[in-house]
Amino acid sequence: MIPRYQKILFGVLLIASIAMAVVLVRLREKNHQQMLKGEDLAPTVAPAVAPEEQVTLMVANDSDGTLVSEAHSLPLPKDSEASARAILAKLLEIYAASGATHPVPGVARAVQQVFLLPAPVAKGAPNSAGELAVVNLSGAFADGHPSGILTESLTVESICATLHANLPNVSEVRFLVDGQQRPTLAGHADLTRTYLTAELPGTAASEGSKP
């Protein structure tokens, strides 16, 4: 014969374990719903929602050493630094495509960041309203870039000209690679200097709008 107190203890333990199972299932469901909500808010989805805008890309051509202006429409983030990064990413995507006029191997996140700062004012010069764009390229992009004066200069010039075409306030551009200063892009183009957009060479006639 089982004593009474043992029957009561068994009943209490049974009720407690059922209650714990119910709470566990509830918590799991709640967590799963929270996770789904979090995914919806992830920034990777945001650009697809952003409206498409017209941008001007200054696309380099190795065969004659020129920059050709091309109109494209892109979904752009509202923030101007993020938008500059998206525009340059599109430019480098064109260079990575097969049959490009200026072939440069593509890498993920070739443009890590673009920072927009007030341009330093030279002594004795009138206050400039210009902006300095600091373009932080990835080390993998620089390491994979073809070596040569023409090809490296065209990459640098097309980045500077594209920034200036879409953000006319940008008057100066500096480059970093993985957040550090690097002497050259791939052995030739000087990355230690400040490039002035006013000194960029002339560009060829523009082509029609492209998606």
Added chain:
Amino acid sequence: MRALGNLRLRGMHTSEPRATGASAAGVLICLLAAFPFVARPAMAQTPNGRNSGRFVVVIDAAHGGDDNGARLGDAAGGQQGGQASEKSITLAMSVRLRSLLAARGFTVVTTRESNVTLDSDARAQIANRAVASAAGSACLSLHASEAGSGAHIFVSSLAPTAPTRFAAWKTAQAGYVERSTKFAGVVNSAFEQSGQGGGSGPVPATLGRASLPGIDSMTCPALAIEIAPVRTANGKVIADVTDADYQMQVVQALVNALVEWKSETDGGADTGRGASASGGGQTP
């Protein structure tokens, strides 16, 4: 710093050239060592200058030693001349160009004759020392690349300024940009006329401007010449940079350009710098 440089220079300039003894030279050396300035050729003129009154060509074979430059020979799938590094192609072209120019009576100075590491400042120093008392000069930095087509001719992207007595080291070329641009035109037309009679056709050439640390410090009409494979309109490689015949065609075009540039310089445009007209070269 600029004001001090000018002040010291004026003091130097008023002294008799023949009285410029060891002490004065010492002051000049100290001044140059203390400040990143470079003296104009007319200032450095000495009676015992080896290149005094001559037309001097400086050939800089880019890269070398630890710096291999670009990896070349893949454009035509290694079909023409196999694979090579840029440093060895520039050196081979420098050696050929030097011997062809020497045969025509040019005074030639090269920045390197072997596989050694040289930084851009050392190259500019060799060039500036060589042209210091020359009557006329031309400086060529040779490169090779897989990108683009034909010969790429580059002039410094520095904004042209009037030549000054002392120029900042990093921008010394600014006073020569106008003459470098003229020289680029001569080289460009030599490429247009190259290959005639050989059946290979002219080497297509493009003119451009670039920021080049070595060239930017040179006190001579200076160009960077980058050779790339010759391609058809649809990108097919006709001649790769490792192709010896193509290299020879480029070198021959450069020789013709230098003969033309020397004759233009002898014509008076470049002789107003105190030295007598060239006696070293022979025009063909």
